[in-house]
Amino acid sequence: MANQNSTSESQEIKQIICIKWGTKYGPDYANKLYGMVSRNITPPFRFVCFTDDTTGVRPEIECQELPPLDVTMPTNTLGKWPKSRLWGEKLGDLTGTVLFLDLDVVIVDSLDPFFEYGEPDDVILSYNPSNPLERLGQTSCFRFKVGSLVSLQEKFKADPQGIADKYRFEQRFVTRNAPGGVKLFPKKWVVHFRRKCRQPFPLNYFKVPKIPEGARIIIFPGDLYPSHAIEGKYNKNAANNAKDHLKSITEPKNLKKPLRHLRHFILPVDWIEKYWRE
Numbered sequence: 001m002a003n004q005n006s007t008s009e010s011q012e013i014k015q016i017i018c019i020k021w022g023t024k025y026g027p028d029y030a031n032k033l034y035g036m037v038s039r040n041i042t043p044p045f046r047f048v049c050f051t052d053d054t055t056g057v058r059p060e061i062e063c064q065e066l067p068p069l070d071v072t073m074p075t076n077t078l079g080k081w082p083k084s085r086l087w088g089e090k091l092g093d094l095t096g097t098v099l100f101l102d103l104d105v106v107i108v109d110s111l112d113p114f115f116e117y118g119e120p121d122d123v124i125l126s127y128n129p130s131n132p133l134e135r136l137g138q139t140s141c142f143r144f145k146v147g148s149l150v151s152l153q154e155k156f157k158a159d160p161q162g163i164a165d166k167y168r169f170e171q172r173f174v175t176r177n178a179p180g181g182v183k184l185f186p187k188k189w190v191v192h193f194r195r196k197c198r199q200p201f202p203l204n205y206f207k208v209p210k211i212p213e214g215a216r217i218i219i220f221p222g223d224l225y226p227s228h229a230i231e232g233k234y235n236k237n238a239a240n241n242a243k244d245h246l247k248s249i250t251e252p253k254n255l256k257k258p259l260r261h262l263r264h265f266i267l268p269v270d271w272i273e274k275y276w277r278e
Contacts (some may be wrong), residue, residue: 027056074164126190127255188214232268
């Protein structure tokens, strides 16, 4: 497919990549991600989706085959280990620096600073707030140079299940084993929706989740997608209104941790629709 954003080689092209495999995310996720990127970046840029199914993907997106990796992916693990396909010596026809984005992020401000931060050869991850006592990166948004993570892939290929069992998440494996170490983007640039956007209890029943000052990308780890947040659902199985949510506190699993259940409620988030669109 011809690249509609290509320019002469004398101009530096910002390269954004994503990966889509299986059926968890439909083509609409790739299409919306492209739309958000195109509205929040200074051209020229390339947007490449590595995928096993191009059906329904908008023509502006460069679809390339999933990078080959002949291993059995780990089972019963929380990490997204198929991302390890991106760590090889080659990455389709791409060379140089690339910015990886998860399919389910919401972009709310310019991506340009992600290409200006640090040095071109740096491996730069987003800050992960889940373990504040551990310097841990987040791979929902991270930047690296094609071919710079080959040693990670070789370690992973030697014992995929063992690596997954030891590190649990691929971002911990990358953080601790990337050649030369990793840097982290400023904390405020990439924010966790549940941790930084939703209101604390009891304000979560009266005030809509907010976009934190300085945020550029909102990430949605776990079983909460942007579509759920738009509906006012904390996850795919949650109630979308306060009355039903409060009523379900009598369920055995919620009675064990009632405060946790009360905290796990959000009002419908209409601002997501403003950004999360084609």
